[in-house]
Amino acid sequence: NAGVTQTPKFQVLKTGQSMTLQCAQDMNHEYMSWYRQDPGMGLRLIHYSVGAGITDQGEVPNGYNVSRSTTEDFPLRLLSAAPSQTSVYFCASSYWVTGRNSPLHFGNGTRLTVT
Amino acid sequence: AQKVTQAQTEISVVEKEDVTLDCVYETRDTTYYLFWYKQPPSGELVFLIRRNSFDEQNEISGRYSWNFQKSTSSFNFTITASQVVDSAVYFCALRGGPGTASKLTFGTGTRLQVTL
Numbered sequence A: 001n002a003g004v005t006q007t008p009k010f011q012v013l014k015t016g017q018s019m020t021l022q023c024a025q026d027m028n029h030e031y032m033s034w035y036r037q038d039p040g041m042g043l044r045l046i047h048y049s050v051g052a053g054i055t056d057q058g059e060v061p062n063g064y065n066v067s068r069s070t071t072e073d074f075p076l077r078l079l080s081a082a083p084s085q086t087s088v089y090f091c092a093s094s095y096w097v098t099g100r101n102s103p104l105h106f107g108n109g110t111r112l113t114v115t
Numbered sequence B: 001a002q003k004v005t006q007a008q009t010e011i012s013v014v015e016k017e018d019v020t021l022d023c024v025y026e027t028r029d030t031t032y033y034l035f036w037y038k039q040p041p042s043g044e045l046v047f048l049i050r051r052n053s054f055d056e057q058n059e060i061s062g063r064y065s066w067n068f069q070k071s072t073s074s075f076n077f078t079i080t081a082s083q084v085v086d087s088a089v090y091f092c093a094l095r096g097g098p099g100t101a102s103k104l105t106f107g108t109g110t111r112l113q114v115t116l
Helices: none
Strands: A004-007 A010-013 A019-025 A031-038 A042-051 A054-057 A064-066 A076-078 A087-094 A110-114 B003-005 B010-014 B019-021 B024-026 B032-039 B046-052 B059-061 B064-069 B074-079 B088-096 B104-106 B110-115
Touching: A004 A087, A010 A019, A019 A031, A019 A087, A042 A064, A042 B104, B003 B088, B003 B104, B010 B019, B019 B110, B024 B074, B032 B074, B046 B059, B046 B064, B074 B088
Parallel strands: A010 A110, B010 B110
Antiparallel strands: A004 A019, A019 A076, A031 A042, A031 A087, A042 A054, A064 A076, A087 A110, B003 B024, B019 B074, B032 B046, B032 B088, B059 B064, B064 B074, B088 B104, B088 B110
16 A cells, blocks of 8 residues: 655756656545645645546645546646745645545655756 | 644754643634644654544543643644654644635644754
């Protein structure tokens, strides 16, 4: 049971480049989300999804796109990277239909640097 | 809107001291869920505990205990006889109840440093 798998672990981009952060979970969780973690800011929600075909914006969605074509995968796309997107990104998932008290299971994070 | 406040940015204690991490929350929901997560220096986020708003019982798990008080909108976390391995950033988080957006809102975290 792999849990939540994020790839890559590290990435360096130049300003203007695009890339996709991958996230996959094998726990049949309906809910998946992306957070970014910046010093002194805690974790801020970028986008989330409560099921295949359903996505919604979080607190800081600008510059990011998501899609949810399957229950297992929830990729995060950076359309045109900017230095302000330098951060650590976490993907997380949980059960949703069975109750909102389900804890989030986090991936190990992707450290992204935009130069 | 939901909000979680962890006013203590950083706490330093000597091993074996007790330490309490504060968490104050704001929500208009009558049903909500509170969580604590630990982020050790290795960077992963580890779930510690959850509490439903309708369950005000305090909880103890080994050296860890949690004090949930709806009257003061607080969900504080105490580590008894702290150890160096407790050094980490601790996050408190809040999730709304049915009918609300499914966002989990985090506080900004408290960095705990335990030294010998």
